[in-house]
Amino acid sequence: MKVCKVVFNSVSHDARVLKEASSVAELGNDVVIVGIQDANNRVPIEQYDDLLIRRSAWKSEALKPLSSVYYMKIFSYLFLGIVVIYAFYNVLINYKNIYEYIISNYSYLTAISIIISLFLSVYILKNIARMHKIYKKRVKTYKSLKAQEINEELKFTTGTTSITGQVKKNKNNQLLNDNKSKSVNDNIDLPRPIMAGLLKILDNKNLKTWKTIFARERTIYDILVEEMPDVVHAHDISALPICAKYKQEHGCKLVFDAHEMYDHLAQSEADMSKVNKKIMLKYSKDVDMFITINDSIAAYYKEFYPDFPKAVIVKNATFMADEVEYDGRLHQAANIELDKKILLYQGGFASKRGLLQLLMSAEYLNDEWVLVFMGWGTLQKDMKLLLSTLIHKNNKMESKVRFVPKVKQKDLPFWTCGATLGVIPYENTSLNHWFCTPNKLWEYPNAGVPIIASPFPELKKVIESNEIGWFLPDPLSPKEIAEAINNIESSDLLNARKHCRRFIVKDNWNVYAKILQKKYEELV
Numbered sequence: 206m207k208v209c210k211v212v213f214n215s216v217s218h219d220a221r222v223l224k225e226a227s228s229v230a231e232l233g234n235d236v237v238i239v240g241i242q243d244a245n246n247r248v249p250i251e252q253y254d255d256l257l258i259r260r261s262a263w264k265s266e267a268l269k270p271l272s273s274v275y276y277m278k279i280f281s282y283l284f285l286g287i288v289v290i291y292a293f294y295n296v297l298i299n300y301k302n303i304y305e306y307i308i309s310n311y312s313y314l315t316a317i318s319i320i321i322s323l324f325l326s327v328y329i330l331k332n333i334a335r336m337h338k339i340y341k342k343r344v345k346t347y348k349s350l351k352a353q354e355i356n357e358e359l360k361f362t363t364g365t366t367s368i369t370g371q372v373k374k375n376k377n378n379q380l381l382n383d384n385k386s387k388s389v390n391d392n393i394d395l396p397r398p399i400m401a402g403l404l405k406i407l408d409n410k411n412l413k414t415w416k417t418i419f420a421r422e423r424t425i426y427d428i429l430v431e432e433m434p435d436v437v438h439a440h441d442i443s444a445l446p447i448c449a450k451y452k453q454e455h456g457c458k459l460v461f462d463a464h465e466m467y468d469h470l471a472q473s474e475a476d477m478s479k480v481n482k483k484i485m486l487k488y489s490k491d492v493d494m495f496i497t498i499n500d501s502i503a504a505y506y507k508e509f510y511p512d513f514p515k516a517v518i519v520k521n522a523t524f525m526a527d528e529v530e531y532d533g534r535l536h537q538a539a540n541i542e543l544d545k546k547i548l549l550y551q552g553g554f555a556s557k558r559g560l561l562q563l564l565m566s567a568e569y570l571n572d573e574w575v576l577v578f579m580g581w582g583t584l585q586k587d588m589k590l591l592l593s594t595l596i597h598k599n600n601k602m603e604s605k606v607r608f609v610p611k612v613k614q615k616d617l618p619f620w621t622c623g624a625t626l627g628v629i630p631y632e633n634t635s636l637n638h639w640f641c642t643p644n645k646l647w648e649y650p651n652a653g654v655p656i657i658a659s660p661f662p663e664l665k666k667v668i669e670s671n672e673i674g675w676f677l678p679d680p681l682s683p684k685e686i687a688e689a690i691n692n693i694e695s696s697d698l699l700n701a702r703k704h705c706r707r708f709i710v711k712d713n714w715n716v717y718a719k720i721l722q723k724k725y726e727e728l729v
Contacts, residue, residue, distance in 0.1 A: 270340055502640050568601075575605055628656070
């Protein structure tokens with residue numbers, strides 16, 4: 206059986222997608238992960254253990270000029286031109302000698318009307334010519350970029366297990382003819398932008414966003430058509446519409462993997478949350494298997510989206526790592542002494558995760574502590590700017606905060622184990638955060654590192670029942686964050702560290718891999 210797992214990122218750093226794909230492949234299935242090329246990874250085709258990763262090259266598609274828009278603009282200008290010419294024609298019919306008409310009926314208004322009509326006609330023709338020139342240039346740019354993308358993909362087909370000769374032939378044909386054999390171009394779900402409001406679709410920023418979304422969907426759809434999977438597995442809400450479309454047109458099974466509560470996302474605008482809700486209501490009946498990350502979120506979906514099948518709980522647990530002796534790499538990378546205690550935040554730098562408050566708390570931490578941020582994200586620029594301001598106010602801050610680049614998922618335990626305490630400082634800004642259970646909840650204890658986290662229900666359930674950590678104040682306050690950390694005794698840290706191992710032995714990825722595998726066997 207062939208399974209295509211669809212996700213709107215470049216896959217490389219998506220631990221959940223890779224773990225699930227490996228578990229499904231263990232059943233003997235042919236698994237292809239279909240993602241997109243982005244700043245993290247632009248390699249179009251990559252072999253990852255027994256999996257194949259295909260990343261769609263969507264940028265040319267996003268730049269593709271829409272012929273319908275072009276012809277609509279031309280028609281608008283032509284219609285205006287016809288109106289002008291018709292009006293001017295009436296004058297000529299009634300007054301064959303335009304000169305005599307002007308002399309006999311001279312007025313500034315008459316003269317100005319005729320001059321404006323002439324200039325307007327020239328303006329219309331000039332703009333039609335300009336639009337045609339721009340359109341042709343954009344078509345040329347699109348075709349050139351498309352050819353580059355296809356050639357780049359062909360370079361990576363050698364040695365891969367899932368790219369068949371027929372697919373390669375299709376790619377070569379695209380270089381000669383841009384008309385694809387089967388595409389979602391003419392069957393895109395256009396009402397989605399309107400869900401956000403009619404005025405919103407007139408905004409250039411929103412139009413650009415939706416054009417990018419649809420370009421990614423079209424290129425992913427084309428890969429699905431080439432792969433012809435028996436099961437499409439949509440990771441996150443962004444993948445659901447195109448996977449549902451594929452199911453409707455090709456009759457395969459559809460799995461929806463809800464990593465979040467998409468109608469209550471912390472980083473999402475209210476308009477997008479409304480769109481997400483309508484998308485889930487629209488496609489819920491197409492879903493054959495529904496997966497989510499914990500009991501609280503499963504209960505929410507059951508109440509508000511009853512057409513989804515009963516949720517399968519697959520938590521964000523990690524593979525259990527062997528106990529390793531710390532080699533000092535985190536301290537070395539952060540350029541701090543080995544005897545310093547590290548308060549570690551690892552993962553994405555995003556808004557509403559309490560990272561700015563956490564950074565400000567470093568000023569109040571005892572001198573034995575250093576705050577280390579290990580990861581990447583859009584908020585990093587703001588974090589470093591804030592740190593510069595704090596250093597200007599208090600030069601001791603220069604030695605109390607460090608940034609370390611992200612590391613490969615398989616190497617993460619070797620780095621994380623250098624921390625004394627791992628922090629999950631999410632803000633209580635949405636239901637999605639309130640019920641969250643991020644990867645860090647397993648990644649820290651997997652490396653023997655206790656946790657201090659926001660006191661939210663699912664986080665409390667895991668931390669309290671397993672005695673692996675403490676809780677931050679809610680709402681977050683820099684001074685209170687520091688106080689909570691400063692008050693933890695060394696003996697308590699050692700006890701929590703021991704409990705971390707007990708927790709991860711009983712609650713690791715293998716537990717949930719078996720659940721996932723059983724449900725996949727039932728699905729087919």
